[in-house]
Amino acid sequence: MKRKLLTLPRIILAVLALVIALPLLVGRILGPAVPALEVARGSLLQNVVTTGRVITRHRVQVGSEIVGTVREVTTDDGERVLAGEPLVVLDDALQRAGLSRAQAALRQAELRRERLGEFDRPDAQAALREARAALAQAEREAGSREQLLARNLISAEELDRSRLELERAQAVLERAELRNETLVRGGNEWQLAEQAVADARHAVELAAAELARTRIDSPVAGVVLRRRVEPGDTVQPGTPLLVISPDGRLEIEAPVDEVSLEGLAIGQPALVEADAYPGRTFEAALSFISPQVDAERGNLELRLVVDEPPAFLRQDMTVSVDIRIGERDAVLAVPNEALRDLAGDRARVWRLEGKRVEDREVTLGLRGLASSEVLSGLAEGDRVLSANAPVEAGQRVRPRTP
Numbered sequence: 001m002k003r004k005l006l007t008l009p010r011i012i013l014a015v016l017a018l019v020i021a022l023p024l025l026v027g028r029i030l031g032p033a034v035p036a037l038e039v040a041r042g043s044l045l046q047n048v049v050t051t052g053r054v055i056t057r058h059r060v061q062v063g064s065e066i067v068g069t070v071r072e073v074t075t076d077d078g079e080r081v082l083a084g085e086p087l088v089v090l091d092d093a094l095q096r097a098g099l100s101r102a103q104a105a106l107r108q109a110e111l112r113r114e115r116l117g118e119f120d121r122p123d124a125q126a127a128l129r130e131a132r133a134a135l136a137q138a139e140r141e142a143g144s145r146e147q148l149l150a151r152n153l154i155s156a157e158e159l160d161r162s163r164l165e166l167e168r169a170q171a172v173l174e175r176a177e178l179r180n181e182t183l184v185r186g187g188n189e190w191q192l193a194e195q196a197v198a199d200a201r202h203a204v205e206l207a208a209a210e211l212a213r214t215r216i217d218s219p220v221a222g223v224v225l226r227r228r229v230e231p232g233d234t235v236q237p238g239t240p241l242l243v244i245s246p247d248g249r250l251e252i253e254a255p256v257d258e259v260s261l262e263g264l265a266i267g268q269p270a271l272v273e274a275d276a277y278p279g280r281t282f283e284a285a286l287s288f289i290s291p292q293v294d295a296e297r298g299n300l301e302l303r304l305v306v307d308e309p310p311a312f313l314r315q316d317m318t319v320s321v322d323i324r325i326g327e328r329d330a331v332l333a334v335p336n337e338a339l340r341d342l343a344g345d346r347a348r349v350w351r352l353e354g355k356r357v358e359d360r361e362v363t364l365g366l367r368g369l370a371s372s373e374v375l376s377g378l379a380e381g382d383r384v385l386s387a388n389a390p391v392e393a394g395q396r397v398r399p400r401t402p
Contacts, residue, residue, distance in 0.1 A: 034391065035402035036352060036383040037335045044333050044373055046263065046326040046366045050302070052254025054274075054317040060220050061240040062087060065213045070233045077227050081218045081244065088229060088241055092214040099207040106200035113193040139166060222246040225315055250309045252284055254321050255299040263325040263367075264289055270304055270323040274313065282310050286323060326366050332380055333371040334362065340387040350385035351378065352399055357385065359393040 068090035075087050145162040148154045222244045229241040252272060256264070268286045273279070288303035304321065306313070339347040339362075351360040362377030378384070383399060391397060 032390065033398040033400050034385050034389045036385060036399035037338050037402065039332065039334050039374065039378045039380060039382040039384060041330050041332055041380055042371075043329045044327070044331045044366050044368050044371060045324060046368050048256055048260045048264065048323045048325060049369070050254045050256045050321050050323075052252045052302075052304075052319055052321050054306075054313055054315055054319060055251050055253045055303075056245050056248065056315065057251060058246070059225065060222070060244040060246055062216060062218065062242040062244060063238060063240050064088070064090065064216055064235040065237055066090070066210070067234070067236055068214060070229055070231050070235060073227065073229055073231060075224050075227065075242070077224055079224050081222065081224060083218055083221045085218045086215050087218050088216040088235075090214040090216070090235070092211055095207070095211040095214055099204070099211050102200070102203040102207040106197070106204050109193070109196040109200040113197055137169070139169075141165065216241065218244060220244060220246040223315070245315050250306045250313060251287070252304040252306065252319055252321060254302050254304070254319075255294075255297070256302050257299050258293050261289075261300065264302070264323070265325075268323055268325060270321055272304070272306070272322075273320045275318045275320065277312055280310065280312070282306065282308070282313075284321070328366055328373065331366065332374045332378070333368075334374050334378060334384060335371050336368075337386050338384040339364075339372065345375075347372075349378070350387070350389060350391055352383040352385065352397070355396055355399065357391045357393055357395045357397055 070088060071091045072089040073087070074085075074089070075081055081087065141162050145154060145158060148158075224242055225245050226243040227241075228243075229235065235241060264286065266286055266289065270284045270286060271281045272284050273281045284304040284306045286302060287305040288301075290301040293300045302321075302323075304323075334349065338349050340350075341348045345364045347362055347364055349360050349362055351358045360377055363375040365373035365375045367373070385391060385397070385399075
């Protein structure tokens with residue numbers, strides 16, 4: 001009886017050892033259980049996924065052309081403005097006073113020119129007629145005195161006085177003629193008067209322009225991104241007061257890894273989704289591929305144009321971009337998780353030949369996120385193993401469906 005009791009634990013231990021060793025023995029004989037992936041035909045989409053932000057090609061900075069004190073700001077961040085709409089109004093007391101002075105000077109110049117035509121010129125013409133009459137009278141007097149002197153009826157001193165009066169009359173006539181010439185249109189005084197009017201008008205234009213600079217209008221239609229001014233501020237020329245994003249096509253700027261460069265081409269379509277509005281995708285198209293790779297980051301810049309941006313899209317929004325490089329139907333595809341030793345369009349896979357592992361080279365075509373097109377090396381219905389499966393060529397395995 002005692003012997004039977006000693007034998008029972010041994011039997012139990014033997015059974016436990018057999019239970020533990022049996023799977024190991026089966027694994028060594030039949031091989032490890034590994035998930036098998038099937039090579040099948042189907043639709044394949046190759047795409048490049050990246051993250052970017054919404055931009056415009058340029059932003060308009062609005063500033064003042066003059067030094068002044070802000071009286072009013074008519075817009076704020078996020079508001080839409082029209083081209084020519086007033087944005088900032090400066091205090092204009094000095095400019096209005098300057099314009100009034102310039103306008104008064106213009107009226108004086110115009111009155112002076114009118115006086116030349118209405119008063120000075122008629123007076124000059126009358127003076128010219130009087131000078132001519134006086135000269136004729138002096139000539140007659142001098143002639144008469146010469147005859148009287150010849151008959152010894154007057155003295156020589158009287159004739160000299162008569163000739164002196166004649167010379168004075170001639171000088172008066174010359175001055176009258178010169179004065180009359182300067183007052184006619186095209187004469188010197190008229191030209192000076194015309195120039196004075198022109199100068200005064202120019203001064204009025206400059207004063208009006210200076211007054212206009214006290215109102216700062218939007219040069220473009222768009223959305224105000226940043227307002228940097230408040231009423232009471234003193235502004236200087238060259239200091240941005242507002243930043244406007246002009247209306248027009250929005251763009252998306254996104255970096256992409258240089259390994260994704262192959263296959264990218266201008267015009268390729270993309271689906272874009274704003275992080276702030278998940279599920280609301282919109283279309284874009286690849287419009288620019290940077291010719292230069294950032295050596296530090298190993299990426300390059302892409303730009304995509306959005307022809308019909310949704311209303312919710314805002315400047316500098318973060319977006320996810322899915323660029324469709326290629327799409328094919330009924331292609332032979334292998335799961336990407338089975339690909340090893342990728343080198344260009346070549347890769348290696350663990351292919352199942354029955355229940356043994358075979359190392360096979362394949363040629364790839366279109367590359368998708370989950371699968372890649374097989375051009376050679378595999379056939380429809382072939383089964384392959386994951387690239388990180390713990391197997392080697394010729395090894396027996398037990399394939400299972402993942």
